[in-house]
Amino acid sequence: MKATAELQVIPLGAGVSVRAEVTRIVGLLQQHDFLLETHAAGTDIEGELSDILDAIRQIHEILHTEGSVRLISYLKLETRTDKAATLAGKRL
Amino acid sequence: MKATAELQVIPLGAGVSVRAEVTRIVGLLQQHDFLLETHAAGTDIEGELSDILDAIRQIHEILHTEGSVRLISYLKLETRTDKAATLAGKRL
Amino acid sequence: MKATAELQVIPLGAGVSVRAEVTRIVGLLQQHDFLLETHAAGTDIEGELSDILDAIRQIHEILHTEGSVRLISYLKLETRTDKAATLAGKRL
């Protein structure tokens, strides 16, 4: 089923600036079949529910492989059955 | 001190659609001296730390006065001392 | 890899009280091989990263089948490579 989400991944132990990791994470999300909207507090995602969850697993695994020691993801994940879950439908 | 934030307020008991409440909340935020960027999963805010927190209190109080029975706010709130906390500085 | 998480699922359109849905969600989590600690703002989870993400997908799908129209999950998900990710290790 379709879902919308917001993902923010915080690397701990990477220093005060986490721009390199955030750039890498957005790059990994762009390899999927998602509609993405990156903003100041995370990236909004529209896609298949299972694909979004799988992308998060992949991001944790890949960033650890690339040297991140500790990662915390903050995810808002929304599904609905009355109409299609889209980012466009959630805008004012 | 300056802060950046992301606020999403969820009214429970208001039905499946919460568009009226979300529109009202953004309207209340616009009455403050904030830089605002509304997106699909909330509103990003740049302003004074104490003003942002006071606006959240005010939103809860006003929406309850206007009939909301149960409200949950989800807030990400960031401050830093190495440089100014701005929404622009958090974009890729 | 092992992960710790906190999950809160909010059903929209279910009325002011969401106790029935929350009880059902905790029941679904208990069917997995997780260490669980339910508290006032969600359920803390210790388990395999992929199992936790799969359980969230399953919760959304099952609750929709059972009549929930709109669901928002709020997830904190943590992994680390310097030591095992455990709930016990995160307590003060």
Next chain:
Amino acid sequence: MKATAELQVIPLGAGVSVRAEVTRIVGLLQQHDFLLETHAAGTDIEGELSDILDAIRQIHEILHTEGSVRLISYLKLETRTDKAATLAGKRL
């Protein structure tokens, strides 16, 4: 008005372990007239809405004074008018 909340404060640039900061934050919360329940993913709080928001401002200001360079708070904040907002009332 009464509120319940969950607060998690993440210091960035403090290294992989953030135990010292988390211990300090819980200590600061304990100086207020709150009911507190610390768990693996944050601290649940019951108290006056305005006191909770003021405590968060104070935590950011004090931790910066004590050397923290960058802080992100993750807050869930709930109020309701149909009955008293209590941690006990949110437990299963």
